[in-house]
Amino acid sequence: MSKISFWLQRIAQLLIVLLLVTFGVSLLLRLLPVDLATILLPVASEEERVALRAELGFDKGPIGYYLQWLGNFVQGDFGKIYFSGGTEEVSDHLKEAMPRSLLLMIYTQILALVIAVPLGVLSAYRSGRRADKIISNSLFALQSVPGFAIALILVIFLGVKFGWLPTLGYAPISDGIWEHSKHMIMPVISLSLGLIATYTRLLRADMITALREDYVTMAASKGLSDSRILWRHVLRPSSMTLMTSAALSMGGLIGGAIVIESIFATYGVGFEIFAAISGRQYIALQSSVAVIALFYVFFNLVVDIASGFVDPRTRDRRVNA
Amino acid sequence: MSSLLSVKNMSINFDTPRGSLEAVRGVDIEIPAGTSVGVVGESGSGKTVMCRAAMGLLQGSNVKRSGTVIFDGHELTAMSKEEVRNLFGSGMAMIFQDPMTALNPVRRIGSQLSEGLRVRLGMSKADALVRSKELLELVRIPNAAAILKSFPYQLSGGMRQRVMIAIAIACNPKLLFADEPTTALDVTVQAQILQLLRELREDLKMSMVLVTHDLGVVAGNTDYVAVMYAGEIVEYAPTTKLFADMRMPYTEALLDSIPKIDHKSGTRLAMIAGRLPDPTDRGAGCSFAPRCKYAQEKCHKEHPELKKDPDGHLYRCWFPIGVAK
Ligand code: SF4
Numbered sequence: 001m002s003k004i005s006f007w008l009q010r011i012a013q014l015l016i017v018l019l020l021v022t023f024g025v026s027l028l029l030r031l032l033p034v035d036l037a038t039i040l041l042p043v044a045s046e047e048e049r050v051a052l053r054a055e056l057g058f059d060k061g062p063i064g065y066y067l068q069w070l071g072n073f074v075q076g077d078f079g080k081i082y083f084s085g086g087t088e089e090v091s092d093h094l095k096e097a098m099p100r101s102l103l104l105m106i107y108t109q110i111l112a113l114v115i116a117v118p119l120g121v122l123s124a125y126r127s128g129r130r131a132d133k134i135i136s137n138s139l140f141a142l143q144s145v146p147g148f149a150i151a152l153i154l155v156i157f158l159g160v161k162f163g164w165l166p167t168l169g170y171a172p173i174s175d176g177i178w179e180h181s182k183h184m185i186m187p188v189i190s191l192s193l194g195l196i197a198t199y200t201r202l203l204r205a206d207m208i209t210a211l212r213e214d215y216v217t218m219a220a221s222k223g224l225s226d227s228r229i230l231w232r233h234v235l236r237p238s239s240m241t242l243m244t245s246a247a248l249s250m251g252g253l254i255g256g257a258i259v260i261e262s263i264f265a266t267y268g269v270g271f272e273i274f275a276a277i278s279g280r281q282y283i284a285l286q287s288s289v290a291v292i293a294l295f296y297v298f299f300n301l302v303v304d305i306a307s308g309f310v311d312p313r314t315r316d317r318r319v320n321a
Numbered sequence: 322m323s324s325l326l327s328v329k330n331m332s333i334n335f336d337t338p339r340g341s342l343e344a345v346r347g348v349d350i351e352i353p354a355g356t357s358v359g360v361v362g363e364s365g366s367g368k369t370v371m372c373r374a375a376m377g378l379l380q381g382s383n384v385k386r387s388g389t390v391i392f393d394g395h396e397l398t399a400m401s402k403e404e405v406r407n408l409f410g411s412g413m414a415m416i417f418q419d420p421m422t423a424l425n426p427v428r429r430i431g432s433q434l435s436e437g438l439r440v441r442l443g444m445s446k447a448d449a450l451v452r453s454k455e456l457l458e459l460v461r462i463p464n465a466a467a468i469l470k471s472f473p474y475q476l477s478g479g480m481r482q483r484v485m486i487a488i489a490i491a492c493n494p495k496l497l498f499a500d501e502p503t504t505a506l507d508v509t510v511q512a513q514i515l516q517l518l519r520e521l522r523e524d525l526k527m528s529m530v531l532v533t534h535d536l537g538v539v540a541g542n543t544d545y546v547a548v549m550y551a552g553e554i555v556e557y558a559p560t561t562k563l564f565a566d567m568r569m570p571y572t573e574a575l576l577d578s579i580p581k582i583d584h585k586s587g588t589r590l591a592m593i594a595g596r597l598p599d600p601t602d603r604g605a606g607c608s609f610a611p612r613c614k615y616a617q618e619k620c621h622k623e624h625p626e627l628k629k630d631p632d633g634h635l636y637r638c639w640f641p642i643g644v645a646k
């Protein structure tokens with residue numbers, strides 16, 4: 001199998017996943033035992049509701065409805081949010097929320113990896129000894145504290161007691177890097193602590209396995225220092241699980257940071273979904289979920305590509321498979 | 322003849338959940354400069370552990386090592402890890418059984434080969450690559466430039482073993498530990514690799530410790546042979562002497578287990594019946610007694626000490642072969 005056909009096949013697989021997920025959500029909507037038009041327009045005449053049903057495709061079967069939604073979605077029309085006073089575009093909401101969520105996710109990942117990788121390397125290197133035990137136990141303790149509790153502790157100390165950081169809201173980068181960071185620090189810390197524990201543990205386990213390999217003894221017999229062996233010889237072949245886990249958590253961070261986004265009023269995509277559910281904005285919900293699914297799939301693809309660089313064997317295995 | 326490597330009373334214990342595992346028990350061995358010494362035994366006899374420990378490559382909090390190792394005038398067992406490391410590459414080097422697992426799977430041959438040159442000899446990147454290509458040519462690898470850019474999994478087993486030899490000899494070591502260098506290879510490639518090692522030893526004036534389970538490999542490639550069983554040296558003699566006039570029943574059994582050329586294809590390898598004794602619970606008598614066809618009552622009760630013939634031939638047996646009882 002050539003490289004190109006491998007990637008075409010991979011992309012086709014991911015597209016099918018996307019179609020199945022979005023169709024599933026669409027079908028669920030249609031199975032709700034309610035009249036969607038009545039929910040979206042609670043105070044309206046029957047004519048207006050009939051018009052809405054026709055506009056959104058509620059009068060068609062589930063497949064017809066899905067195809068219509070899909071057609072709009074790929075053209076960038078994500079549907080509307082319905083208020084008593086009128087409508088707003090879902091895409092406008094996501095345009096606001098997406099950069100917030102993306103930046104939150106990127107900072108969180110960077111912080112988590114910057115801390116977890118050295119910790120993982122160190123605890124694998126000293127496995128079973130004191131440093132390892134201290135790291136493992138503190139991470140375990142940390143992981144048993146839920147993110148929102150950490151967020152609240154941060155708010156109480158950094159926000160209220162010392163007044164160093166704003167406790168609410170978001171500032172875009174255009175307001176200045178400092179302003180932007182001040183609003184991001186606490187949400188990012190709250191989100192990353194759990195990840196640090198997970199990442200450290202994954203990397204530690206894989207590195208301990210790798211450290212038993214002959215190529216490590218071989219590297220040592222060349223007279224290389226321990227730190228060179230760890231960073232140059234062991235880290236890369238041990239980072240596959242970590243990479244996969246990081247990619248999966250990216251999708252989760254974009255849509256799943258609902259609690260933290262609510263505490264700090266960051267109002268990212270997670271919050272949009274929460275608002276769509278509580279406000280019964282089903283079209284907004286359907287489109288937002290689709291956007292998150294897109295990100296999941298995208299990050300999966302990124303890991304596929306990256307793993308070929310991290311471990312060249314996977315590259316050829318794919319081609320020869 | 323002065324000794325390049327001298328191991329005195331070395332014992333290695335591993336702490337395991339089942340108790341202390343005695344992998345090596347009071348081994349003494351000398352490697353005279355300019356010679357090749359074979360260390361022969363079944364897997365689990367402690368020969369690999371002994372070599373790695375001699376070089377200081379055994380790591381882990383559960384390893385206990387005692388005894389002294391003197392290499393080229395340096396008492397390794399009294400030196401720090403960093404000081405010992407400075408002897409690697411140019412003093413001692415090692416090649417491993419399976420080059421597939423002993424080469425880093427995700428790094429190119431060129432970077433693995435030039436690394437030692439840069440770290441140990443302080444060469445520049447460019448110089449190290451030039452030298453790497455020469456080294457590949459030295460181990461008779463055709464098309465060296467392309468191989469430098471390859472990953473280990475893209476080469477054949479024999480090629481990989483040549484690459485590993487090139488890495489090991491890169492800094493011109495005085496002593497090469499070769500740990501089952503041909504076991505993972507098929508027979509024709511085995512012969513080529515042994516031939517290559519012989520030539521390199523000659524050209525580079527290198528001593529060698531050849532670890533193998535195969536007495537056939539030792540013949541013709543070594544000057545002396547130490548036979549190990551259950552963590553102990555049970556026989557030591559010049560290679561020709563050992564084959565002509567062996568003392569140990571275990572050595573005889575090992576020799577009998579080599580498949581003969583005239584065996585019809587399909588005949589199974591003659592194995593020594595029984596297994597190695599449990600390394601966490603060595604009995605009181607001779608370790609080989611349960612499997613030895615000459616064993617007598619005394620063998621099960623008393624542990625034989627190493628005895629020395631007037632010509633220096635060492636053996637550890639109450640009822641040695643070829644000695645008037
Ligand atoms: S001491 Fe006894 S059991 Fe051990 S090898 Fe000699 S004859 Fe066999």
